[in-house]
Amino acid sequence: MQPHFRFAGFMGRRVHLGVTGSIAAYRALDLLRALLAADLTVSATLTDAGARFVTPLSFEALGASPVYGSMFGPAGQGEGAFGHLEPGQDAAALVIAPATANMLAKLAHGLADDMLSCQALAFPGPRIVAPAMNPRMWQAPATRRNWDALADLGFIRVDPESGGVACGDTGTGRLAPLEEILAATLRAVSPQDYAGRRVLVTLGPTREPWDGVRFWSNPSSGTMGACMAMAAHLRGAEVTVVAGPVDLLFPSGIRVVPVRTALEMHEACLDLWPSMDIACATAAVADFRPEPHGPGKFKKSGAGDLRVNFLPNPDILKAMGESKADHQRLIGFAAETGDPRAEAARKLAAKGLDLMAANDVSRQGSGFCSATNEMFVIDATGRVESWPVLPKTEVAWRLWDHLPLD
Numbered sequence: 001m002q003p004h005f006r007f008a009g010f011m012g013r014r015v016h017l018g019v020t021g022s023i024a025a026y027r028a029l030d031l032l033r034a035l036l037a038a039d040l041t042v043s044a045t046l047t048d049a050g051a052r053f054v055t056p057l058s059f060e061a062l063g064a065s066p067v068y069g070s071m072f073g074p075a076g077q078g079e080g081a082f083g084h085l086e087p088g089q090d091a092a093a094l095v096i097a098p099a100t101a102n103m104l105a106k107l108a109h110g111l112a113d114d115m116l117s118c119q120a121l122a123f124p125g126p127r128i129v130a131p132a133m134n135p136r137m138w139q140a141p142a143t144r145r146n147w148d149a150l151a152d153l154g155f156i157r158v159d160p161e162s163g164g165v166a167c168g169d170t171g172t173g174r175l176a177p178l179e180e181i182l183a184a185t186l187r188a189v190s191p192q193d194y195a196g197r198r199v200l201v202t203l204g205p206t207r208e209p210w211d212g213v214r215f216w217s218n219p220s221s222g223t224m225g226a227c228m229a230m231a232a233h234l235r236g237a238e239v240t241v242v243a244g245p246v247d248l249l250f251p252s253g254i255r256v257v258p259v260r261t262a263l264e265m266h267e268a269c270l271d272l273w274p275s276m277d278i279a280c281a282t283a284a285v286a287d288f289r290p291e292p293h294g295p296g297k298f299k300k301s302g303a304g305d306l307r308v309n310f311l312p313n314p315d316i317l318k319a320m321g322e323s324k325a326d327h328q329r330l331i332g333f334a335a336e337t338g339d340p341r342a343e344a345a346r347k348l349a350a351k352g353l354d355l356m357a358a359n360d361v362s363r364q365g366s367g368f369c370s371a372t373n374e375m376f377v378i379d380a381t382g383r384v385e386s387w388p389v390l391p392k393t394e395v396a397w398r399l400w401d402h403l404p405l406d
């Protein structure tokens with residue numbers, strides 16, 4: 001899983017996982033592991049059909065506790081007299097993945113004829129449902145109606161994806177990617193303190209073409225920006241990412257605007273900025289672009305007098321700072337080699353920022369292509385902090401805590 005999905009720190013929160021009878025049931029084991037890695041406690045219920053595909057023992061062995069089976073199963077399964085009501089008493093979210101067409105129908109109509117459907121009906125918190133089934137079952141008018149009904153009933157729906165399914169058919173019906181279900185679940189158990197805020201995040205490198213096959217760029221992976229975008233999304237924000245060329249997966253709730261060059265990123269950001277409340281610029285924008293040689297490939301036979309001239313690129317963050325409205329907030333990042341303090345303070349003032357997070361990329365555990373960062377953080381109110389080496393997910397979470405808001 002990519003680093004920007006590895007959010008942890010949900011200690012003390014419980015998620016209840018429901019598993020129904022689909023071949024995709026084995027993927028619920030990976031979901032369980034990802035939820036446990038986020039410091040969540042997980043309990044589970046397998047329907048009778050679900051338990052034919054994966055065993056309760058597999059869930060118990062990985063750390064789910066308790067694991068419920070059928071409503072009137074043999075004693076000692078952990079369900080007690082009121083197991084059908086239990087998860088509602090202490091779980092922060094219920095996630096049913098995979099959910100069969102049959103389970104969607106039960107949820108849509110309030111049927112409660114087995115342990116999981118009783119638990120779902122009695123559950124007062126956020127309910128996430130991720131279906132998996134044959135494409136013709138998914139397209140059936142009754143399933144379409146049930147799926148719409150689940151939206152009206154307030155379920156958080158994670159759409160299945162398209163592709164080949166186990167029976168050999170092709171179409172929509174495959175269980176959504178793990179990351180999509182995980183993101184929906186983590187969002188359901190996160191504080192929603194950024195709900196209603198529109199957040200723009202720039203990330204990744206820019207790529208400045210020189211000839212038809214070569215470009216000028218840098219090794220930014222976009223991970224820090226992806227963590228900022230994910231943390232804001234989990235906390236309820238409406239997030240738009242303007243991404244240079246990166247290999248990153250985002251949940252469908254995050255809008256991604258792909259760009260290549262600094263000029264394209266500049267144009268996209270200035271278009272979006274007036275409709276945003278906050279922008280966070282993590283992109284490693286190329287400050288200069290080579291004067292283009294032309295659309296074709298430069299041949300080495302012509303390299304005798306090779307010279308590349310560079311032209312300045314616009315400073316995107318500075319341009320957003322110059323047109324910043326009173327209610328808007330701007331976060332900048334600075335990658336320095338050496339002590340970042342003086343440069344962080346200079347850039348905070350020069351670019352009209354509310355918060356600047358700087359790091360020394362020459363230090364181990366900080367900077368490009370690393371899953372961790374050691375940050376020096378300074379804000380417009382004069383607060384100055386130095387943070388230890390932390391996962392970028394944790395840095396992102398703390399920065400959103402740290403940003404002075406109204």
Ligand code: CTP
Binds near residue numbers: 316333336
């Ligand atoms: N930035 C930007 N557009 C640019 C250059 C930088 O939006 N053309 C943003 C970066 O995304 C980052 C901040 O400005 O949030 C600081 O970037 P950095 O590269 O550290 O600083 P520069 O302003 O480019 O200055 P220098 O290269 O001299 O350190």
